[in-house]
Amino acid sequence: MRDTGYRILADGVTVSNDTWATGLANHDLIIGPTGGGKTRGYVLPNLLSTQESCIVADSKGTLRRQAGGILERRGFRVLELDFTDLMHSTWGYNPLRFIRYDERRECWNEQDIITVAAALVPVEDRAQPFWEYAARNLLEALIGYTLECLPAEERDITSVARLFAEAETGILDEFMREFCTIAPGSFTAMRWKGIQTCRRADKTYGSVLGILSQKISNFSFEGARELFTNPNQIDFAAISHTPTAVFAHVSDSDFSLANLTSLFYTQALQALIAEADSRNDNRLQIPVRLYLDDFANLLVPDMDKIISVIRSREISVSIAIQSITQLEGLYNHAQAMTIVDNCDHLLYLGGQSVETARFIAVKANKPASAILNMPLDRAWLFERGSSPREVKKYDLTRHPLYHQLLECRARVVPEPERVRQQGPEQAASGY
Numbered sequence: 001m002r003d004t005g006y007r008i009l010a011d012g013v014t015v016s017n018d019t020w021a022t023g024l025a026n027h028d029l030i031i032g033p034t035g036g037g038k039t040r041g042y043v044l045p046n047l048l049s050t051q052e053s054c055i056v057a058d059s060k061g062t063l064r065r066q067a068g069g070i071l072e073r074r075g076f077r078v079l080e081l082d083f084t085d086l087m088h089s090t091w092g093y094n095p096l097r098f099i100r101y102d103e104r105r106e107c108w109n110e111q112d113i114i115t116v117a118a119a120l121v122p123v124e125d126r127a128q129p130f131w132e133y134a135a136r137n138l139l140e141a142l143i144g145y146t147l148e149c150l151p152a153e154e155r156d157i158t159s160v161a162r163l164f165a166e167a168e169t170g171i172l173d174e175f176m177r178e179f180c181t182i183a184p185g186s187f188t189a190m191r192w193k194g195i196q197t198c199r200r201a202d203k204t205y206g207s208v209l210g211i212l213s214q215k216i217s218n219f220s221f222e223g224a225r226e227l228f229t230n231p232n233q234i235d236f237a238a239i240s241h242t243p244t245a246v247f248a249h250v251s252d253s254d255f256s257l258a259n260l261t262s263l264f265y266t267q268a269l270q271a272l273i274a275e276a277d278s279r280n281d282n283r284l285q286i287p288v289r290l291y292l293d294d295f296a297n298l299l300v301p302d303m304d305k306i307i308s309v310i311r312s313r314e315i316s317v318s319i320a321i322q323s324i325t326q327l328e329g330l331y332n333h334a335q336a337m338t339i340v341d342n343c344d345h346l347l348y349l350g351g352q353s354v355e356t357a358r359f360i361a362v363k364a365n366k367p368a369s370a371i372l373n374m375p376l377d378r379a380w381l382f383e384r385g386s387s388p389r390e391v392k393k394y395d396l397t398r399h400p401l402y403h404q405l406l407e408c409r410a411r412v413v414p415e416p417e418r419v420r421q422q423g424p425e426q427a428a429s430g431y
Helices: 038-049 062-073 110-120 130-149 157-164 171-182 187-200 202-219 222-229 258-277 324-330 333-341 354-364 368-372 406-412 415-422 424-429
Strands: 006-010 013-016 028-031 053-057 077-082 244-249 288-292 315-321 345-348 378-383 389-392
Touching: 006 038, 006 345, 006 378, 006 389, 028 038, 038 053, 038 062, 038 288, 038 315, 053 258, 062 077, 062 244, 062 406, 110 130, 110 258, 130 157, 130 171, 130 187, 130 202, 157 171, 157 202, 157 222, 171 187, 187 202, 202 258, 258 288, 258 315, 315 324, 324 333, 324 354, 345 354, 354 368, 354 378
Parallel strands: 028 315, 028 345, 053 244, 053 288, 077 244, 288 315
Antiparallel strands: 006 013, 345 378, 378 389
16 A cells, blocks of 8 residues: 555644554544635645645635646646636536446446436425426436437537527427437436426426526536537546546636536545445555535535545545534535534634534533634644644644745745746736
8 A cells, every 4th residue: 555644734733644544534624714724724735745646626726826836746647627717627527427338238327317417406495305306307317318319529518408408499398209209218218207297387397497597507608518528538536546636726706617516526526436446445546635625615415425435445535614504504414513523633723603613612621712712823623532632723834845835936036036037927926
């Protein structure tokens, strides 16, 4: 087994990534406000030291600019997907590419189709989930038809969106009637027949169409098609074969494609699980860590279940949130607590949330006021099997590779010299 290195948790506090030696899950939960040190005190220093492959949520694109070159010099492949500018993303991502074809049954894997639909149409109204479930069924039929009937080069979500655009013209009905005649017992046909019960009430069917239109209409533009058909397609399984860092540039202010980025992480986890299970020891050749910074902008369906089963497969997650209530806003209380319970390391960096302070106070056996008034350079660290301890936040400037960071070079090189070395345009950017 290759050296998996260690993680930096606080000043003078590290933990081995060898979960078989420590007996601990390598999942970390980092809680802290904006500017509290989640990225600078945890994500970036651990990226610089990593021996694992990783997938990084890079909301501002700064992590790729800061750490990418260093990782390349250390022998990592560095890949970047830009979900903020799909037209010009260096690497592509086609969700339908990860739906497996069952050669024995000669059909597409139904569970994979359901996974895609669930991520694109999450249940947001927990009191009345019927509408989202009905929209999912229709989307599953559309995905199935796209896979079954369109040529390989058109099997992407843009084609699904364009097919859906014919829902009110009668053309979709014509296509589906023909397909149901040819393959009446297929998954696609059964899903299409199931949604027809909604059509007996025009208002009901109209509501279902409205929900699905909201979820997939953003994939009908040319930029999305460029991402889906980019010849450099991401291969999640390959990440576990060669040291690789994948930076996913996601917006922290435009959430119009949030369901696509959530699907990206969902399929990454499912593909890595499948890759681990294909090996004799059920473990990835190279461990993979997902850095889920700004986790509140993602919604990975069934994360409470997934996080419980990936430890033994050498897959781990680092989840960064601003408060416990933020996590409960994504999942219900029981699901949120399951996610918390599966993170054997919890690093609390402070904040103004009273509910979170009370939660931390109980764990630390301290009054909530002491938690709320904690000095800005301090944090609380909780490790399963150990006593809670107040620690000092990690100072990035003390990292052995800090001198290679662009921000350090920008500080020490005089401005005229930096302009000469980098050129005016790059120097002006600060990197």
